[in-house]
Amino acid sequence: MALLRGLLTRLAVLAAVLAAVGLLPWLAARDPALTVLRARYPGREATETALASVRADLGLDAGPLAILRDRFTGLARGDLGTSWVSGEPVSATVLPALGTSLTVMAAAYAVVLAIACAASLPALTRAAEGRPARTGGIAVAGLAALPEFLVAALGVALFAAWLGLLPAYGFTGPEHLVLPALAMGLSGGGVLARLARDAIGAVGREDWVRQWRTAGYRRSRIVRGLVRRALPPLLPQLAIIAVSITGAAVAVETVFAVPGLGRAALAAADAQDLPVLQACLLLLVGLGFTAGLLARLAANRLAVTDTDAPAAPPQTGTRRTALVWIACTATPLLLALAYGLARTGAIAPGDRLAAPAAAHWLGTDELGRDVLARLGQGTLWTVGAAAAACALSYAIALALGLAPRLAHPLAEACNSFPVAIAGILVVVLLGRGQTGAVLAVTAVSWPPLAAHAASLTAQARAAGHREARLALGPSRAWMLRRHTLPLVAGPLASHAGLRLPGMALGIASLGFLGLGAGPDSPEWGASLARSLPYLERAPLAALAPAAAMIAMTLAVMAAVSLPRRRRPRTAKRPAAPRRGVPVPPD
Helix, strand or coil: CHHHHHHHHHHHHHHHHHHHHHCHHHHCCCCHHHHHHHHHCCCCCCCHHHHHHHHHHHCHHHCHHHHHHHHHHHHHHCCCCECCCCCCEHHHHHHHHHHHHHHHHHHHHHHHHHHHHHHHHHHHHHHHCCCCCCCCCHHHHHHHCCCHHHHHHHHHHHHHHHCCCCCCCCCCCCHHHHHHHHHHHHHHHHHHHHHHHHHHHHHHCCHHHHHHHHCCCCHHHHHHHHHHHHCHHHHHHHHHHHHHHHHHHHHHHHHCCCCCHHHHHHHHHHHCCHHHHHHHHHHHHHHHHHHHHHHHHHHHHHCCCCCCCCCCCCCCCCHHHHHHHHHHHHHHHHHHHHHHHHCCCCCCHHHCCCCCCCCCCCCECCCCCEHHHHHHHHHHHHHHHHHHHHHHHHHHHHHHHCCHHHHHHHHHHHCCCCHHHHHHHHHHHHCCCHHHHHHHHHHHHHHHHHHHHHHHHHHHHCCHHHHHHHHCCCCHHHHHHHHHHHHHHHHHHHHHHHCHHHHHHHHHHHHHCCCCCCCCCCCHHHHHHHHHHHCCCCHHHHHHHHHHHHHHHHHHHHHHCCCCCCCCCCCCCCCCCCCCCCCCCC
16 A cells, blocks of 8 residues: 555656646746747847747647646657757657666666675675674765766766776767766765665674574575575665666766767756657656666565564774864865955966966966865855755755655655756756755755654654643644654754755756856856866866865765764762651661
8 A cells, every 4th residue: 555655646746747847838937939949040030929939839829738738648648749949759859868878877777786796795704604794984985975977077087088098978889888887876886885784784693694504504595595684675775876877867978978868858958948858857757766666666575574674783983083084074175165265266367277386276277266265165155055955955844744644755756856857947947046056956855854854753743751741731833842843853953964965965966067056156066067178287176176075075974973972871979868867878
């Protein structure tokens, strides 16, 4: 029943997205007729007669209900419609792009599984022999959390621009598949490897492993049992990684000029070619939904009911190591921020792409502006926008979490939308800008927070002392304010704070794709995209924002893994004896 409810919720959310795309001509800030007129007839003046003719040709004069009816009827027949810009069938553009994207995604998923399997084999061997499995350190966890567009940019810089080992652009042969597959699968493989090692370590501490080893079972048999026991909690993570790969297609295909669905969706959004955009989003989101559904079916089939869920892995590392990581990563960002606030980003054409010197410690960019000053100013742009998105996500999650029956299915369905797809929709609706980037990141950040808030609300309502309070007859508002919110607001705020660096990287990814901050802004993603063409002449202009993103991620990972000091328990002093009460002897 729960599986059917989840499927219906996903289909409803997908239908709502397609309906929103169909209504974009009446909701968007720009008139699509003007965009289509400029694309079809570049030299024609945008008069009211010309625009009315384009609207009639596109069928916009029939009204939104007729557009939605025709669009859904066509999709039910397998007809994707006709492109507004080229006038050709959408299937002629989208289906070849789908084949290309599926090829790249399959290669990326192979990278994910290869990394996870290679990292899990030592953990399986140690667990089968009765030794504790080792987990990755702070560096591995931080690098695994890096976004795909940053890995793609660094891959272009290292393997294409400097070493010349692999091609940077195009998609004509197997050699063009290596860098995109690595960029899309490297971070997901690191995440899955870390989770797999943690799950294997937790299963290896269960009693049945020791009993099998004592009974003389072969190590291969114990390894198969470990895999069978540790796999079910990992299957939902496979679905999440599949969703992230579909979202990464937009950025990675844009960086490497791969003619896939992501690049086609971005181009259609820029041209306001809504039939092509709707088809691309239908396929991309459909792939994410399908991956989530298959993973859930597999998890239900492999679920183990006779044992408890694996316990959370113990924290690794020492407090001193985590503090060293925090100092080494956060201090340069704070110094760059102070330097950027003290300097100006004035344009100096005579100092274009200058090397590092005393006047400009990291050199200058393509307009002669100080790279370090722009980096510090970009910290405010990126982290400030992420803080705004974090606050909005927290407010939405807190409001929805008070209704757990509504929050859980909505969070599960909306969790299948990558940030790039949300950014495309927001850009078509509101136009490019930092405000749209904040809203797009908020749209994909509230689902996990809402699911957590719903769980906290359910726990608060199941508390035993709540029934005693209800017996006194308080109002619902009083119970909400004095009982439920204090138990939900604090832990949810901590969870939202942990997601702040991911939101900052989401803001940077939209800026990198040109969907967020303007190209001249100091925002990290926009600065990285603007500096890539000058990578060989001024590498620090591109590497500085990339290093800032890595440093921010590592700093937060170190802060999260910081072991808490346990305060020593002090013996309570005996209460002073009341007058007339004898003190018992020692």
